[in-house]
Amino acid sequence: xxxxTNGHNAYLESxxxxxxxxxxxxxxxxxxGTILVACRVGPVAVLxxxxxxxxxxxxxxxxxxxxxxxxFAAPMLGIRFGWVQxxxxxxxxxxxxxxxxxxxxxxxxxxxCEALRSGINSVPLGQAEAARAIGLTFGGTxxxxxxxxxxxxxxxxxASVLIALIKNTSVAYIxxxxxxxxxxxxxxxxxxxxxxxxxxxxxxxxxxxxxxVSFFANHLEKHWRTA
Amino acid sequence: xxAISSQAPTAAQGEPLVVLDxxxxxxxxxxxxxxxxxxxxxxxxxVVIGPSGSGKSTLCRTINRLETIGSGTITLDGQALPQEGKxxxxxxxxxxxxxxxxxxxAHKTILENVMLGPVKVRKSSKADAxxxxxxxxxxxxxxxxxxxxxxxxxGGQQQRVAIARALAMEPKVMLxxxxxxxxxxxxxxxxxxxxxxxxxxxxxMVVVTHEMGFARTAADRVVFMADxxxxxxxxxxxxxxxAKSERARDFLGHILKH
Ligand SMILES: Nc1ncnc2c1ncn2[C@@H]1O[C@H](COP(=O)(O)OP(=O)(O)OP(=O)(O)O)[C@@H](O)[C@H]1O
Ligand SMILES: [Mg+2]
Numbered sequence: 078x079x080x081x082t083n084g085h086n087a088y089l090e091s092x093x094x095x096x097x098x099x100x101x102x103x104x105x106x107x108x109x110g111t112i113l114v115a116c117r118v119g120p121v122a123v124l125x126x127x128x129x130x131x132x133x134x135x136x137x138x139x140x141x142x143x144x145x146x147x148x149f150a151a152p153m154l155g156i157r158f159g160w161v162q163x164x165x166x167x168x169x170x171x172x173x174x175x176x177x178x179x180x181x182x183x184x185x186x187x188x189x190c191e192a193l194r195s196g197i198n199s200v201p202l203g204q205a206e207a208a209r210a211i212g213l214t215f216g217g218t219x220x221x222x223x224x225x226x227x228x229x230x231x232x233x234x235x236a237s238v239l240i241a242l243i244k245n246t247s248v249a250y251i252x253x254x255x256x257x258x259x260x261x262x263x264x265x266x267x268x269x270x271x272x273x274x275x276x277x278x279x280x281x282x283x284x285x286x287x288x289x290v291s292f293f294a295n296h297l298e299k300h301w302r303t304a
Numbered sequence: 305x306x307a308i309s310s311q312a313p314t315a316a317q318g319e320p321l322v323v324l325d326x327x328x329x330x331x332x333x334x335x336x337x338x339x340x341x342x343x344x345x346x347x348x349x350x351v352v353i354g355p356s357g358s359g360k361s362t363l364c365r366t367i368n369r370l371e372t373i374g375s376g377t378i379t380l381d382g383q384a385l386p387q388e389g390k391x392x393x394x395x396x397x398x399x400x401x402x403x404x405x406x407x408x409x410a411h412k413t414i415l416e417n418v419m420l421g422p423v424k425v426r427k428s429s430k431a432d433a434x435x436x437x438x439x440x441x442x443x444x445x446x447x448x449x450x451x452x453x454x455x456x457x458x459g460g461q462q463q464r465v466a467i468a469r470a471l472a473m474e475p476k477v478m479l480x481x482x483x484x485x486x487x488x489x490x491x492x493x494x495x496x497x498x499x500x501x502x503x504x505x506x507x508x509m510v511v512v513t514h515e516m517g518f519a520r521t522a523a524d525r526v527v528f529m530a531d532x533x534x535x536x537x538x539x540x541x542x543x544x545x546x547a548k549s550e551r552a553r554d555f556l557g558h559i560l561k562h
């Protein structure tokens with residue numbers, strides 16, 4: 078197991094990178110997904126239609142294509158991330174990281190939107206009527222009554238979306254981002270005889286992260302069931 | 305006028321508070337409300353009665369614009385109902401509504417259900433809202449259930465909380481859409497008692513119900529609807545003993561048999 082004795086730092090660093098990709102794009106996807114769903118169910122017809130198209134188009138595009146499009150199209154549109162220069166320990170987060178985060182967020186937010194929308198649809202109509210009847214505006218009805226209940230109903234589908242996101246971060250490797258799969262490729266080249274243990278060790282890294290996310294999701298679900 | 309009435313609410317007693325004038329509404333081909341003219345005075349209790357599908361709920365819901373109308377006008381305290389947005393939300397705060405299926409906020413405690421409107425719409429302080437909510441829950445006999453969630457209460461208890469929630473907004477008028485028809489018989493009385501009390505205290509009320517006991521004790525007027533029209537109206541005594549129209553006598557014959 079030379080790859081581990083010599084490379085455990087590289088292994089941990091690459092997963093740290095994967096974890097950061099997941100956390101940053103996960104949080105941003107939740108935010109953007111919430112905004113998207115507010116557009117989709119809101120009273121403004123233009124936003125409803127625009128939100129619907131955005132979700133339909135982006136969700137039907139393979140993630141690799143979203144990445145490629147964004148990486149090549151962004152500079153043409155004047156979107157550059159050269160200013161991103163963050164160093165944590167020996168790990169550098171640069172414009173590659175930023176591009177990956179944006180692509181993952183654009184893609185994942187559509188799934189977040191749909192998970193939340195199914196949650197919203199599970200809230201009985203009477204809840205919104207009662208909220209409007211006491212004088213809450215659209216925003217108040219959403220934030221005080223519908224979304225809190227929709228979030229609860231959305232925890233299981235949102236957990237699936239986030240788990241998919243964890244694994245989707247690996248697509249960034251094709252675009253030169255030094256996350257876990259990129260490191261795995263380097264190691265399988267350097268330690269050709271240890272390929273199988275390398276694969277298994279990297280798989281284990283993903284499994285650990287997924288476990289943690291599932292644990293929190295189950296915990297939330299139980300906590301809210303009593304309420 | 306509103307300034308005077310808020311200082312001396314009894315002075316305006318008997319003036320029209322809710323006025324529906326030539327109100328028409330269609331659902332596609334279905335003419336659900338046909339030339340509805342109805343004026344409800346301050347402090348008046350109006351019971352709306354009629355066969356299923358006659359448009360009672362629709363009528364009730366147009367008064368706080370949960371349903372829009374096709375033509376005609378509805379005014380509350382002399383003001384036409386706003387079309388939408390903040391002004392409409394403001395109007396709804398003035399009109400309390402109690403639903404057949406209670407519709408308590410499932411994720412909030414009983415106390416939070418009653419406090420939500422005052423805090424988020426009226427911008428009361430949490431402390432004031434809590435004090436007032438506790439008083440109202442006490443008034444409907446549920447103060448000790450304040451920390452529970454709606455699903456932990458019986459239907460009758462939930463409906464009393466729903467009444468307290470509506471009252472917390474200090475509405476000018478309360479609308480009740482079949483408030484007891486989803487309840488087991490033994491719980492109907494506890495809800496009706498709260499409503500009778502409210503009527504005695506001078507609340508203006510529009511109540512869709514088939515509870516004739518309530519109509520006789522609390523109503524000033526009974527409005528009978530059939531096929532989207534107001535067919536006749538009168539005092540409970542007149543209506544239940546000498547209904548003028550064939551439709552009403554026929555309907556009463558049916559419900560009295562059961
Ligand atoms: N959203 C809607 N779309 C189409 N038709 C509707 C809608 N809501 C109600 N209706 C129809 O309008 C008519 C009046 O309905 P409404 O609910 O006002 O009757 P109701 O007198 O309250 O009856 P019930 O005693 O059964 O509650 C019914 O024929 C009903 O089917
Ligand atoms: Mg009805």
